[in-house]
Amino acid sequence: MTRVPEALDVPVRGGRLRVARWPADREDAPTVVAAHGITANHLAWRRVADTLDGTATLLAPDLRGRGASGSLPRPYGLAAHADDLAAVLDHQGVDRAVALGHSMGGFVAANLAERHGGRVERLVLVDGGYAFAIPEHLDVDEALQVTIGPAMERLRRSFPSVDAYLDFWRPHPAMAAAWDQALEEYLAYDLVGTPPDLRSACSLEAVRVDGADTIGGTARDAVLRVTHDTTLLWAERGMFDETPGMYDAERVARLEAAAPHLHAERVDDVNHYTVLFAGQGARAVVRALGL
Numbered sequence: 259m260t261r262v263p264e265a266l267d268v269p270v271r272g273g274r275l276r277v278a279r280w281p282a283d284r285e286d287a288p289t290v291v292a293a294h295g296i297t298a299n300h301l302a303w304r305r306v307a308d309t310l311d312g313t314a315t316l317l318a319p320d321l322r323g324r325g326a327s328g329s330l331p332r333p334y335g336l337a338a339h340a341d342d343l344a345a346v347l348d349h350q351g352v353d354r355a356v357a358l359g360h361s362m363g364g365f366v367a368a369n370l371a372e373r374h375g376g377r378v379e380r381l382v383l384v385d386g387g388y389a390f391a392i393p394e395h396l397d398v399d400e401a402l403q404v405t406i407g408p409a410m411e412r413l414r415r416s417f418p419s420v421d422a423y424l425d426f427w428r429p430h431p432a433m434a435a436a437w438d439q440a441l442e443e444y445l446a447y448d449l450v451g452t453p454p455d456l457r458s459a460c461s462l463e464a465v466r467v468d469g470a471d472t473i474g475g476t477a478r479d480a481v482l483r484v485t486h487d488t489t490l491l492w493a494e495r496g497m498f499d500e501t502p503g504m505y506d507a508e509r510v511a512r513l514e515a516a517a518p519h520l521h522a523e524r525v526d527d528v529n530h531y532t533v534l535f536a537g538q539g540a541r542a543v544v545r546a547l548g549l
Contacts, residue, residue: 260308260440263300265326268319268349270342271333276300276326277319277346283312288379288549289355291343291370292318293363295386296402296468297409297460299325301444302360305540314549317346317355321366323464325447334467336362336477340369347377354379356547360534361386361504362472364490368480381488382546385504385530387481388490388513390473398470406497413462418454420446431499436535444535481517488520489546493539495529504530 263278278300282288290310294302300318307316320327321339332338343366347355357378359367364387371378381387392401402410408430417423427433427445449456471477481488492510496503510522525533525542533539 259311261312263307263318266349268346270322270330270345271338272331273329275319275322275330275342275346277317278303279350280307280310280316280318281312282315287312287314289315289317289347289350289352290358290547290549291346291352291355292316293321293339293343293357293359293366293370294318294324295361295363296465296472297324297406297413297458298360298363299444299447299459301447302534304440304444305535305537306543309537309540309544310547310549314356314547317350317352319343319346321363323461323468325459328450328459328461332463332467334461334464335471336365336369336468336480337373339366339468340373343367343370344374344377353377356380356382356549358382358384358543358547359387360384361530362468364388365472365478365480368484369477371484371486372480375484375486378486380548381481381484381486382543383481383488383490384543385491385493385533388505389478390504391509392473398466398473401473402465402469410465413458413460413465415457416451416454417449417456420449420456423449423456432495432497432529432531435499435529436532441535481513481520485519488517490520490522491525491533491542491546492522493528493530493533494524494526497530499529
């Protein structure tokens, strides 16, 4: 069943953060706070929310510099997003929540656990939260282009219509298997402006700052410093539906050896996107939440 979230505007440093709230069916249900990827928005969690089906309250912001939070100013970076998530919990009167994050959002969730440890019940990281295998000689823009490709390219372009924007995404090899109306609505939500000058709501500055933080810097390694019970779900295939994906068995084994609080599970037959957008991926995420 498709559930429609409530829209909240949460006071944070510099303005208001847009948050989608999918409420639970009972007042004593647990809460999950979810952080999306580097150029995504809250609708990335729509299939997970439908799969939860009211067993938990899901709080999913448009992170600072994205979606309806696109105009929020600096500070950007993993720590700033983590502090914004803590503000969301404060606003909702939630003492402790399960922290969930996809891709860059996994790093945000780990930073929430490090900076506001008492607010986090446990961590679920979905194809993110641990250093990606990116050549060290690349600068931030080059690394982002290599890893997210069209997701980065669109930030520098305008589009004459929503259909033209969707046509830009259709050839993406990781999207084809999950293409449906929900995916189209997720993509279209990203647009601001009026035809024939539609643009992504994502702030290029925010993406660059967050990308630098995710690729290098101390905040990237928060998962190695926290002690919360942590599950890493890693997709069999990557951002372009390639194998291996963002992680492989050897890299994951090194992480598990370095972080005894963490358990990793591979999700088969999904890529970096369909681990959220496809049914089997969303079901794996909900199972990992353990609610």
